[in-house]
Amino acid sequence: MKSTTENWGGRATLMVAHCAGMVDLVALPVWVGVLISGYGLDPQQAGGLATLFLLGAVSASLLVAPRFARLPARATAAAGFAIAALAFGAVGMVDGYMTMAVLHVVAGLAAATALSVTHATIGASGNPHRLFAIVGFALGVFGILFMGGVPKIVAAVGAPALFRCFAGIMAFAACVAALGFPEAPAASAVTQRSGAKLPRAVWLAAIGVSCMALVQAMMFAFVERIGADRSFGAGTVAGVLIALGFVNLIPAPLAAFLQKRVNPRTVLVCGPVVQALLALLMTQSQTFVPYAAGAMFFAAVMIFTHTFAFGLLAALDPSGRAVGATPAMLMIGAAVGPILGGTVVKLAGYQSLGFAAVLIAACAVACFMPRRAANAVLSQR
Template structure:
């Protein structure tokens, strides 16, 4: 039996995380290709990406509360297989209505698989560490994807983007079929009636979950038009591609760094104040006309979300040991990211790229409030986690 902490189990979860979180890496190329090669306007291109994310969010919202009642390996395998099929068919079509339907179906399938993947991670001995390694995997994947896909699209056409994404989903399908692991940590109930009548999630959990959703929304609003912003600023396609490669390289570091710092920094302080950097980098990305600033700020947006979310994931796993909260990770990320491309596309269509940065600042202010409420509840002892477990390495309270 494959366990989460085994090499095979970690490999399957890392592959599944990369495929399920494909949008985190692919959004700038995804939206940019739909505009450049399919001749959709920014609103339409953003809308197609939004449909995929809405499907993923809807699937996660449905399956997260039922995580302990489904066959997780079967759900992961079927989900990624259907997502791969959806992208293959999308590569054969150019009609907006057909692509819209396929994006939604693909999102439903990928969201189902990702939901059970994250729920399984939550039942590891150390969920924070496992999620950190998954973040490292998506960073390496980002370098490969962002470094190779633009060239393939230029050589073979826009449809090749969908075939590349289908290939990613297919690899995840095979990895899950062969090595998807069993939970390591025992689930804290022993009969179906207990599973069926679990207590509702507390307010600190919900504050944190909504905060993560807005974290993803801010990221996606900027990232989905990162490529187009660069081209509109007059940077060459090679320069923009290099910025995307830097973006991919930067994403390698935040999750493993967060795993190393797990017991050395205040978890609640990271989630409460980390999002402020999102606002700073969003403004820099959308306002600058200097390539060096553009190539720095975009990747640092990714660094921020991956670093902060790793801590949030570990905290949620401890706030809710049943695994329902972390199984809802795709819902948090996708609900936030789902509306982002459409909102950004609308803002760009009627106002301009600069307005995206201002909108992100407003969303970050709400994030800081929500995460601060979770922090306040933890420090006040209103959760089932002892404050000492969230302390810094010298055991002072997490402040």
């Protein structure tokens, strides 16, 4: 039987591809930490390498998404992950900063090429909202396994082991994609829709998602530092981060369950508001319980809201171009967020992060407000 988005063989392949392509979302704190502690880089150099990976990913997503209908999905996904595996493997074998920088860019370009094809294929499925929730749940499980195992491997074997683990993840995804990447809808059907101009609501929704991703990255980069600054204790803060991983298993299945029970416009408008309130809870409170509550549920809001946003974009643009650009929407925020957050903290302290989050969330709400976008989703049900 051919692998498609409507059978579990194809869905399992998309789950693996989503986890591999989104590895930065899970591994970024460990990634930067290993570059500093294991390779002796300063924070700016370490952050620069991660940013280069993300910039490569954004560039690839913007290039691939408009051309999805003309690309062989299986070959593109498999080749992208294979090249990323080679690049990460090479990073684990070199020491020169410039060489590592070039390899990070190559890895970002290759991994995001495969991820863009993955997201476009999900967007062209029969129920993009539900399928994106499924792969989102898989990413949550992957995150727990990664954080539970990889840091221990790195501690036992050494810093290069991190990049060998990345290479192994990408190589596994390449093999899985080569064997069972699902077929997209008939090329003619997609191509007929791909030449149309993207509606204004698509651009607004994409900007809204990018704003939420910016707030997510800006705050998440400093969750541990906020706790340390308020003397909550390293072990206590680590416990919060572990709990956060398990909480993140909830929002994707919940979004799938509520797909036909909740007005999507309500979710899209309320998501940034809740995100901003949790940011204020973390940054303004001087006691542990409010800080912990805000930190544990902060990422879950993004996961839940983005699942509805993905369904919205798939409904507004059935060609797959908009959802194919999902990595760009998310990784622009991931690349800018830590730098912006660090600047805000340097100028005005950790409490100012919450107010910055409120301003950015207001922009996201303004983008999600138009009723036409929500009506497009409702019409697809």
